[in-house]
Amino acid sequence: xxxxxITTGLAEILEEVAGVSPDDVAEGKSFTDDLDVDxxxxxxxxxAAEEKFGVKIPDNEVQNLKxxxxxxxxxxxxx
Amino acid sequence: MSRSDVVVTGLGATTPLGGDVAxxxxxxxxxxxxxxxxxxxxxxxxxxxxxxxLAVDPAAVLDRVKLRRLDRSEAIALIAAHQAWADxxxxxxxxxxxxxxxxxxxxxxxxxxxxxxxxxxxxxxxRRVSPHTVPMLMPNGPAAWVGLELGAQAGVHSxxxxxxxxxxxxxxxxxxxxxxxxxxVVAGGTEAVIHPLPIAGFASMxxxxxxxxxxxxxxxxxxxxxxxxVLGEGAGIVVLERAEHAAARGARxxxxxxxxxxxSDGFDIVQPHPEGAGAVRAIAKAIADADVAKSDIVHVxxxxxxxxxxxxxxxxxxxxxxxxHPVLTATKSMSGHLLGAxxxxxxxxxxxxxxxxxxxxxINLDDPDDDLDLDVAANKARHLDIPAALxxxxxxxxxxxxxxxxxx
Numbered sequence: 001x002x003x004x005x006i007t008t009g010l011a012e013i014l015e016e017v018a019g020v021s022p023d024d025v026a027e028g029k030s031f032t033d034d035l036d037v038d039x040x041x042x043x044x045x046x047x048a049a050e051e052k053f054g055v056k057i058p059d060n061e062v063q064n065l066k067x068x069x070x071x072x073x074x075x076x077x078x079x
Numbered sequence: 080m081s082r083s084d085v086v087v088t089g090l091g092a093t094t095p096l097g098g099d100v101a102x103x104x105x106x107x108x109x110x111x112x113x114x115x116x117x118x119x120x121x122x123x124x125x126x127x128x129x130x131x132x133l134a135v136d137p138a139a140v141l142d143r144v145k146l147r148r149l150d151r152s153e154a155i156a157l158i159a160a161h162q163a164w165a166d167x168x169x170x171x172x173x174x175x176x177x178x179x180x181x182x183x184x185x186x187x188x189x190x191x192x193x194x195x196x197x198x199x200x201x202x203x204x205x206r207r208v209s210p211h212t213v214p215m216l217m218p219n220g221p222a223a224w225v226g227l228e229l230g231a232q233a234g235v236h237s238x239x240x241x242x243x244x245x246x247x248x249x250x251x252x253x254x255x256x257x258x259x260x261x262x263x264v265v266a267g268g269t270e271a272v273i274h275p276l277p278i279a280g281f282a283s284m285x286x287x288x289x290x291x292x293x294x295x296x297x298x299x300x301x302x303x304x305x306x307x308x309v310l311g312e313g314a315g316i317v318v319l320e321r322a323e324h325a326a327a328r329g330a331r332x333x334x335x336x337x338x339x340x341x342x343s344d345g346f347d348i349v350q351p352h353p354e355g356a357g358a359v360r361a362i363a364k365a366i367a368d369a370d371v372a373k374s375d376i377v378h379v380x381x382x383x384x385x386x387x388x389x390x391x392x393x394x395x396x397x398x399x400x401x402x403x404h405p406v407l408t409a410t411k412s413m414s415g416h417l418l419g420a421x422x423x424x425x426x427x428x429x430x431x432x433x434x435x436x437x438x439x440x441x442i443n444l445d446d447p448d449d450d451l452d453l454d455v456a457a458n459k460a461r462h463l464d465i466p467a468a469l470x471x472x473x474x475x476x477x478x479x480x481x482x483x484x485x486x487x
Contacts, residue, residue: 019144040148043210 001053001079003027006072009052010045017044027069035068055079085256086487088330089167089318090427091159091267095311095414098135099162103414103424104431107439108460112295112413114309121275127287129294130273131311131415148211149224150189151271151312156221157228159314160265164229167318168330169263180233180261181226182252183316184244186419186474187272189216194276221269225316233261239419241474242384244268245315246422246482250339252319262324267316267423278310284349286386298416299443300383300409301390301451308384311415315423317430334430337467337485338369344477351389355396357479362400362469365481371467373401376483378438378468380429383409384416391450393471398453406463407455412442422472426482429470433486438463 011025018041024034031037037045046057049071055078057065065071092099095113096106106113113131122128137154138146146154160183164170192215199207214220219237226235234255240247245268252266281287288307290297298309325332342364344357351358366373379397383390390409397405410428417424432438437460444457467485472478 017144017147019142040210047206 003072003076006053006075007068010049010068010071013045013048013052017041017048025068027067027072029068030066031068049075053079083257084322085253085319085336086322086325087317087333087336087430088320088325089163089169090333090430091162091166091316092314092424092427093133093135093155093158094313094315094417094424095131095134098140100427102134107410107413107428108437110413110440110442110459112298112442113311114294114297114415116291116294125275125278125282126289127278127282128291129288129297129309131309132273133312148215150192150215150220152185152189152269153215153221153224155271155314156183156269156316157224159267159269159316160225160229163265163316163318167320169318172328174263176230176232178233178262179229179231180252180255180264181222181229181231181235182238182248182255182264182266183222183225183269184238184248184419185218185221185269186239186241186244187270187277188218189220190272190277191274192216194274225265229265231265240478240480241476242416242418242421243472243474243478243480244419244422245424246426246470246472246480247341247478249317249319249336249423249426249482250341250480253336253339256319256321262321264319265316266319267314268420269314270418270420271312272418273310273312281310288385296443298385298412300381300385300412300441301448301455302444303446303448305385305387305390307386308411309415311417313414313417313420313424315420315427317423317426332487334433334484335487336482337371338365338483340364340368340481342479344479346477349475351392351473353392355392357477358393358396358471358473359400361479361481362396362471365469365483369467369483369485371483371485374404375467376401376469377405378432378463378465379405379407380425380432380468380470381407381409382471382473384411389473391448394451394453401469403453405453405469406438406461407453408438409441410439412444422470422480425472426470426484429468429484433465433468433484436462436464
């Protein structure tokens with residue numbers, strides 16, 4: 001799966017869970033500061049991403065996933 | 080210091096009869112039933128297959144993402160509270176948040192969320208349980224959400240007294256203002272538990288009507304053919320305000336909340352006292368608190384849920400506490416029983432009855448019980464000059480709440 005495909009998949013999750021417009025989702029965007037994803041919604045994003053991409057994202061990794069790009073890199077490495 | 084007068088300056092509701100107060104009130108005056116058949120697949124196995132479901136689904140009002148984190152009882156409390164807030168002219172009014180309180184309760188709370196998340200837990204494991212579960216199911220959730228969105232900082236309260244909740248929440252709002260803790264309190268009740276488990280539970284108690292073939296005729300307080308209540312869902316919210324505060328900002332005033340009476344039966348966990356002793360004391364306290372003459376209370380919006388025992392116990396209590404002059408109605412004949420929201424919706428009906436000088440009808444009162452010896456506005460609305468009116472609410476657990484509203 002390419003980075004663009006992972007980004008697109010994350011954008012779908014972010015729209016479903018937090019109402020983020022897919023147009024706003026890019027690798028440089030911060031989940032909390034730019035996309036307004038709060039801590040409870042971030043939990044939903046992580047669980048949905050695990051299911052969508054078939055990866056495990058432990059809780060202690062989530063704090064390192066500050067930006068969409070961080071998440072894409074993590075998922076890319078795991079899958 | 081003299082006690083503060085408290086007035087009602089805003090109303091909001093979403094009910095089986097309409098998505099707002101105006102449409103609900105029109106339906107009540109025209110005698111329309113909000114009860115219909117439950118067509119959901121799960122209803123087929125139940126002994127009760129009717130309910131009074133919301134006329135306007137919250138999904139038509141609130142956006143999808145917001146609804147993901149709200150129990151239905153929270154969503155409709157927010158909808159009704161925003162209506163009441165706007166109706167009171169408080170949007171962008173600069174009200175001091177530290178003088179704004181909230182008192183909103185629910186009879187059962189976020190049970191539907193609890194059950195839905197338990198299904199997810201069983202089917203998919205704990206990691207799939209929504210992180211929004213706890214704030215969705217907690218009983219203070221509706222009050223907390225309303226407090227959050229309106230910015231209330233004088234205290235957010237959530238009373239729970241079963242089917243007396245909405246009225247008790249309003250009584251607590253009155254106390255908050257009288258005690259000087261707030262100038263404005265957003266108060267009322269909310270309930271949304273049309274789900275097989277609560278229905279099965281009430282049905283097992285033999286408390287519900289099983290008139291499944293005639294939904295609109297199933298809720299029939301005081302009629303000989305009554306066979307139990309019809310479950311409804313909805314929210315009713317009022318804005319209570321210190322009278323001087325309302326006058327200072329030139330607010331429109333619907334009515335005065337003149338007094339409240341709260342008692343407990345200490346008799347049985349679900350059965351009403353057969354003579355309505357606790358209800359008598361609640362009504363007497365409310366009248367004394369309101370300092371109005373019994374003769375001025377010419378209208379009663381009764382609790383009257385359409386159960387064989389409860390409807391008549393209240394009649395005895397009214398005779399005893401008030402006399403035989405008031406014109407009664409049971410709006411649950413149309414709205415169904417909104418449990419924790421009932422006392423709030425019926426307070427709104429009582430307030431509007433005073434404003435419009437009209438008593439909404441009790442529908443389906445075709446063959447009155449032989450022991451019904453008070454005057455009821457049966458089957459059609461009745462014009463009546465109403466200087467003061469009483470709203471009764473009683474709840475499982477032996478809770479009795481009476482509220483007196485007066486014309487300003």
